[in-house]
Amino acid sequence: SQTIHQWPATLVQPVGSPLSLECTVEGTSNPNLYWYRQAAGRGLQLLFYSIGIDQISSEVPQNLSASRPQDRQFILSSKKLLLSDSGFYLCAWSVTGGQPQHFGDGTRLSIL
Amino acid sequence: AQKITQTQPGMFVQEKEAVTLDCTYDTSDPSYGLFWYKQPSSGEMIFLIYQGSYDQQNATEGRYSLNFQKARKSANLVISASQLGDSAMYFCAMREGATVGYSTLTFGKGTMLLVSP
Numbered sequence: 001s002q003t004i005h006q007w008p009a010t011l012v013q014p015v016g017s018p019l020s021l022e023c024t025v026e027g028t029s030n031p032n033l034y035w036y037r038q039a040a041g042r043g044l045q046l047l048f049y050s051i052g053i054d055q056i057s058s059e060v061p062q063n064l065s066a067s068r069p070q071d072r073q074f075i076l077s078s079k080k081l082l083l084s085d086s087g088f089y090l091c092a093w094s095v096t097g098g099q100p101q102h103f104g105d106g107t108r109l110s111i112l
Numbered sequence: 113a114q115k116i117t118q119t120q121p122g123m124f125v126q127e128k129e130a131v132t133l134d135c136t137y138d139t140s141d142p143s144y145g146l147f148w149y150k151q152p153s154s155g156e157m158i159f160l161i162y163q164g165s166y167d168q169q170n171a172t173e174g175r176y177s178l179n180f181q182k183a184r185k186s187a188n189l190v191i192s193a194s195q196l197g198d199s200a201m202y203f204c205a206m207r208e209g210a211t212v213g214y215s216t217l218t219f220g221k222g223t224m225l226l227v228s229p
Contacts, residue, residue, distance in 0.1 A: 059216070106156060
């Protein structure tokens with residue numbers, strides 16, 4: 001069966017520090033991969049999606065970037081975090097665009 | 113205009129009763145899909161049920177059913193026989209366009225469901 005792993009679960013970072021959140025999927029090949037952000041009490045905002053290695057699309061221009069160095073690995077990064085980057089970050093995968101997306105457990109990011 | 117609208121910020125239901133969570137959507141694409149997700153306080157998003165725009169019958173998954181009214185552009189989630197563990201945030205989401213390759217989901221703002229004993 002397929003599983004998705006996302007880490008760390010919780011992260012507290014100072015303003016201006018770099019960020020790296022990692023997501024890996026097991027049990028499937030060539031998944032579609034997604035990064036979302038959820039502000040407190042709000043719905044999910046799609047940040048990036050990827051249909052293959054090194055194929056990244058950005059939905060919202062911002063302080064973040066994403067990379068997919070391997071088929072089942074998706075990384076969310078920032079060179080310098082802003083206070084507004086605080087939130088709950090979720091990684092997800094799907095077999096194709098039409099199939100349900102399955103989510104990781106998320107990372108709670110607090111910027112001080 | 114919002115693509116997914118969930119008008120109920122919060123809903124209360126007693127254990128063992130049925131509850132309906134509302135979702136309306138807006139799209140001009142004839143091919144689309146509607147999803148419901150559950151988010152407990154722990155944060156993970158759990159897929160519950162899916163309805164395709166061309167599906168003739170309403171989707172059902174155990175205690176979950178989707179009341180799909182295409183002409184009204186509504187896709188309400190019905191939870192039968194509510195349980196305490198159903199207390200969570202519920203999100204409606206829509207995929208527009210092709211099912212192959214990539215497509216993205218647009219989420220509503222969610223409805224918080226509280227089930228009381």
